[in-house]
Amino acid sequence: MTEATNSTLLTHSAGLHARPTLKLTILAKTFAAKIELAVKPEGPWIDAKSVVKVMAMKAPKGSTLHFRASGDKAEEAVAAIVALVDRDFDEAAEGEKAAHG
């Protein structure tokens, strides 16, 4: 059983809206580990694999996202998700026309 934590700044212009949330949860679901995120280091911790729960957080731009994972490949999972957030969810090339996605 391994555990991992990390945090990063959410810079996406729309915050954790639909498309970023979908990308995050789809990536989280590729790992077997339990993965959670929070906007405060003390929680509440939200299941990173639940689109509905993550969207309900409504984390705005400028939030610090905290991640923690436990189980198989926990460290890899946290690293992959932090990398996705830091890459701005790979949306740079997708343009501004759908900025409210």
Next chain:
Amino acid sequence: MSANVGIVIVSHSPKVAEGAADMVRQMVGAEVPVAWTGGNPDGGLGTSVPAIIEAIDKAWSDSGVAILVDLGGAETNSEMAVEMLDQDRQGKVVVCNAPIVEGAVIAAAEAASGASLADVKKTAEELSPQ
């Protein structure tokens, strides 16, 4: 490769159904089979059982198919379409009690992870008021 659960969108309006399918493809991706149907054969609003069966065939996956519907007849016609499938396919098709657009996107996101049909349905239904 494992086959992901397919998604069928059934609206009274072909524009709603096609638009919801576009959202699934653009927001989730092509790894989830998606089909849509909407409108009656005369070009008006409505749903048609044969068209729903065709959509189920198009989105077919051995892991199953989740159907998202809008109002009334879309649901009853979808249930009728399921009943008209071969016995061995009937158990692999479910109608979700979830909002059509959001439900389709979230069901597809769940399906993209290789989730079971039961989990796809459950996740979509988390959107409905309890």
